[in-house]
Amino acid sequence: MLDATRALALVQRHVTSKAEARMTYDVAIAGLGGIGSAIAAQCAARGASVIAVEQFGPAHDLGSSHGKCRMIRKAYFEDAAYVPLVLRSYELWRALERETGEQLLRTTGVLSVGEEGSDIISGTKRAAAEHDLPMQAWSRERVRECYPTLMLLENEVALFEPDGGVLNPEGAVRAHLKAAQTAGAELRFETTMQSWEANDHAVQLHLADGTRLSAKALVLSLGPWFKETLEALGVSLRVQRNVQAWFSPSTNLYAADRFPAFLLGRAGLPAPLYGFPDFGDGLKVAFHGLGQITTADAIDREVDIARDVTPIAQVLEAWMPGAATTFREATPCMYSLTPDGNFVIDRHPAHSNVVLCGGFSGHGFKFAPVIGEIAADLALDGGSRHRIDFLSLERFRGPQGPNG
Ligand SMILES: Cc1cc2nc3c(=O)[nH]c(=O)nc-3n(C[C@H](O)[C@H](O)[C@H](O)COP(=O)(O)OP(=O)(O)OC[C@H]3O[C@@H](n4cnc5c(N)ncnc54)[C@H](O)[C@@H]3O)c2cc1C
Structure with missing residues (x-):
């Protein structure tokens, strides 16, 4: 009997072959861990055409989103600025449960x-x-x-x-992938993004298998594989x-x-x-x-x-x-x-159509659906309804920043 993970991977391969014909998308997402899977679900739910690539299989155990349990709490001792975000997350987790029956x-x-x-x-x-x-x-x-x-x-x-x-992290990743797919997202597993380049209108993704994809916006949710990208932007990860x-x-x-x-x-x-x-x-x-x-x-x-x-x-x-x-x-x-333990959720300083979601500092999982919502806002609408200035790249600039 096929287990759920393998069955999902097989469905993805089928979807992939149909997708080859279409090479321009509203949003591309690199990384389908706890955060990227939520971003894919939120972007697809808004009717955007979504392509998402993940170097490993669905809900794998090689990154930051495995281990059966993640804590969620509202009274956020790390910084009360997270409270409105976690309250919205509770609503979205419950909505995902209703949608997927999990x-x-x-x-x-x-x-x-x-x-x-x-x-x-x-x-x-x-x-x-x-x-x-x-x-x-x-x-x-x-x-x-x-x-x-x-x-x-x-x-x-x-x-x-x-x-x-x-929270059940593996179940949550699978539920977000299912929701994304049901809403029409194309999910490619065992597919590594090698590099990307952006201009004002589009982002090109170069995949390790030689494929090129084009999207109006790119969201990077690379977990611990974000190190080089964030360091190049002045964030020591x-x-x-x-x-x-x-x-x-x-x-x-x-x-x-x-x-x-x-x-x-x-x-x-x-x-x-x-x-x-x-x-x-x-x-x-x-x-x-x-x-x-x-x-x-x-x-x-x-x-x-x-x-x-x-x-x-x-x-x-x-x-x-x-x-x-x-x-x-x-x-x-x-x-x-990150140097101050807070997330990085922002646009790329040189490319407003590239959104960065990383540096979750060991406490990001509970926020996955609201980060999905924020990333969808930034990639599709240009600005977010949520207060996220404390998560911006700007705070790392200059000698007074948390890197300094
Ligand atoms: C032991 C532990 C306990 C934790 N406990 C809690 C908790 O109780 N509560 C809480 O809220 N948070 C907790 N966290 C933190 C939380 O789990 C993480 O913040 C969150 O899972 C990060 O998700 P992510 O999507 O950023 O990273 P990941 O899940 O690692 O996802 C990144 C994905 O990007 C993919 N990828 C990377 N590069 C490429 C590429 N070039 N091409 C294609 N794919 C790529 C990777 O394969 C990976 O799947 C815990 C973390 C750990 C490790």
Whole structure:
């Protein structure tokens, strides 16, 4: 029996052969990961003719958008300017679920723990207050009542966000691809964009198989393969190898019907620890932003248990006793870190018909559909309805910028 991924790839090949006749499109998209798949769906939904190329297969596990779980939360401690974007994302995730019939977002709540003045706690409170978001400051007794096994340290406080939840990244990529295709987008997998050139009216794409394509606009959503392009534009992009690990707990207290996603900003840890409840295939846990700096082509894809998994298991077990009882699996994934941790969503400074969506710095997945909407605005309408000035390239210019 064909699995869904292979079936989709075969359909793509069929569509591709029909597409050879047509070589000019409204929008071309390079990269169909978490972000590019959403861009393809949003552009196609507006009736634009769309061609999108991806160097690997659909919903692959070689970039930044794999690993079964991604956290979504509204009270954005990183910067409250993201809140309107994430609120729109919630609406669009739900719309995608209705359109495709797939469950993509499960509301589990998110429990954030740290010291009162820590970035996570103070930033979460600030964003919740500024945007009047549901947020509960829990006493230690309340934490003990709800999750009796959790080990809070003396000076730690807890915030519970009831609307927080968990996205299924592979399911979301597939759902966006399906929506894009249903709306008429042509999707080419195992197809690498080698280079592009633009003038005022059109963008030419040169594919590795020798094909040339022409489009009125190009959107680049290259994930960690964006490094050279962004660096040429003055944005220093660091690609970081981040290992995500799964464990079977020895208690059912961490099951998804009774336990939330969590973020632990404990003083003394090498990085915050975050994780997800057990949906039946173990708890997924990782450090947020800890790992070797590498490149998309050179990343070490082998997992070394002592180096990659043991540190996660030790911190997890001290915080959630019984959670790390049996190691199940682990896989590396890549963060694309900008100097200030904020995304780059902008037009190319020399080519207004080329849109750049990258540098998602390890927190972009939850925004995929709204970034799709913004990219479609920029590629098709010339401007976005969303406030995205804080994500512009402009901030990296000059010695005072975050690169400086
Ligand atoms: C371990 C881990 C945990 C994370 N947790 C969260 C979380 O809880 N919540 C959250 O919101 N975010 C999270 N993130 C971040 C989020 O997953 C990423 O920001 C997001 O998936 C980035 O998507 P992308 O499309 O930019 O990159 P990718 O998914 O890597 O997609 C880029 C695509 O471009 C393709 N490509 C590149 N170059 C070419 C070319 N020349 N021609 C054709 N195709 C090309 C690649 O093959 C790839 O498919 C996490 C990331 C990691 C690694």
